[in-house]
Amino acid sequence: MKTDQQLSLLSLREGRDLKTTYISISSGKGGVGKTLVAINLGEILSESGKRVLIFDGDLGLSNVHLMYGISPSKDLSDFIRGFATIDELPVEVSKNLFFISGGSGFQSLADLPKTQLTNLLLKLHEFAEENFHYVIIDTPPGIHKTTVLLASSANIPIVITTPEPTAIMDAYALIKVINKQEGVRDFYVIVNKADNSAEARTVAESLELLAVRYTSARLNYIGYVRYRKNLIRRVIDQSPVDRGFKEELREAVSNLNLDVRAREGFWSKILKKLGV
Ligand SMILES: Nc1ncnc2c1ncn2[C@@H]1O[C@H](COP(=O)(O)OP(=O)(O)OP(=O)(O)O)[C@@H](O)[C@H]1O
Numbered sequence: 001m002k003t004d005q006q007l008s009l010l011s012l013r014e015g016r017d018l019k020t021t022y023i024s025i026s027s028g029k030g031g032v033g034k035t036l037v038a039i040n041l042g043e044i045l046s047e048s049g050k051r052v053l054i055f056d057g058d059l060g061l062s063n064v065h066l067m068y069g070i071s072p073s074k075d076l077s078d079f080i081r082g083f084a085t086i087d088e089l090p091v092e093v094s095k096n097l098f099f100i101s102g103g104s105g106f107q108s109l110a111d112l113p114k115t116q117l118t119n120l121l122l123k124l125h126e127f128a129e130e131n132f133h134y135v136i137i138d139t140p141p142g143i144h145k146t147t148v149l150l151a152s153s154a155n156i157p158i159v160i161t162t163p164e165p166t167a168i169m170d171a172y173a174l175i176k177v178i179n180k181q182e183g184v185r186d187f188y189v190i191v192n193k194a195d196n197s198a199e200a201r202t203v204a205e206s207l208e209l210l211a212v213r214y215t216s217a218r219l220n221y222i223g224y225v226r227y228r229k230n231l232i233r234r235v236i237d238q239s240p241v242d243r244g245f246k247e248e249l250r251e252a253v254s255n256l257n258l259d260v261r262a263r264e265g266f267w268s269k270i271l272k273k274l275g276v
Pocket residue numbers: 027029030031032033034035036037140141192193194225226227228229231232233235245
């Protein structure tokens with residue numbers, strides 16, 4: 001099928017039946033807690049009986065599976081090489097919670113030939129819309145084009161920063177790029193590794209000050225997660241769900257309207273941006 005035919009088929013399908021909400025987790029600086037937030041958010045959303053997929057968008061440097069200590073038998077690179085079908089990729093980690101690994105040592109999404117990329121996106125679309133209420137996308141750090149693409153197409157783009165000035169500046173840089181290049185206005189901010197709520201609020205306010213002055217973005221601060229020195233132990237032990245972390249995140253998530261649906265669907269936006 002030709003690409004333009006695939007695209008119109010996709011818009012038809014999306015117009016008829018849009019039920020999945022896409023949440024992206026991004027940051028300017030690396031190591032601020034995106035993967036831990038994605039995993040713990042997946043736990044929270046799946047507890048209410050919703051089916052949730054964590055999609056590791058850090059293609060080629062995927063690490064959700066490492067956090068869980070699971071080595072998936074099939075990942076996206078197998079799908080792309082024709083060694084797996086899409087329904088073979090999700091790994092179930094707990095009731096209603098699955099993840100798809102982006103593969104390790106694999107070239108970036110943007111480098112794929114267009115026909116392969118379109119095929120991949122269409123299959124993911126079909127699979128997600130039929131099987132999941134939420135897709136949580138863990139993106140690569142920085143202003144990587146995959147991050148800009150995935151975050152700007154999500155219904156709920158979440159940006160994570162820590163109190164470090166470099167993390168705040170890099171979060172601002174990411175928001176600025178997505179806002180200026182892609183016209184996205186609403187961002188949802190979580191401050192991780194904060195000492196307390198006052199510090200987190202100050203961090204969110206300084207980020208907002210920058211954004212208000214230099215962009216047309218609207219920053220919605222939804223909450224914070226405290227710095228916990230035992231967390232590194234959990235990561236080393238490949239047990240990424242921490243009760244305290246999860247409860248604070250749950251409070252942040254309660255400030256989100258999870259029913260946010262964009263007028264235009266996630267997948268057709270991505271395909272348009274890629275010019276396919
Ligand atoms: N609230 C926290 N308290 C203490 N340590 C934390 C907290 N959140 C994350 N960390 C630590 O930061 C490390 C990085 O976390 P994580 O891998 O989730 O970040 P990331 O943003 O996904 O990184 P990358 O950019 O490399 O993908 C973890 O190994 C963990 O030790």
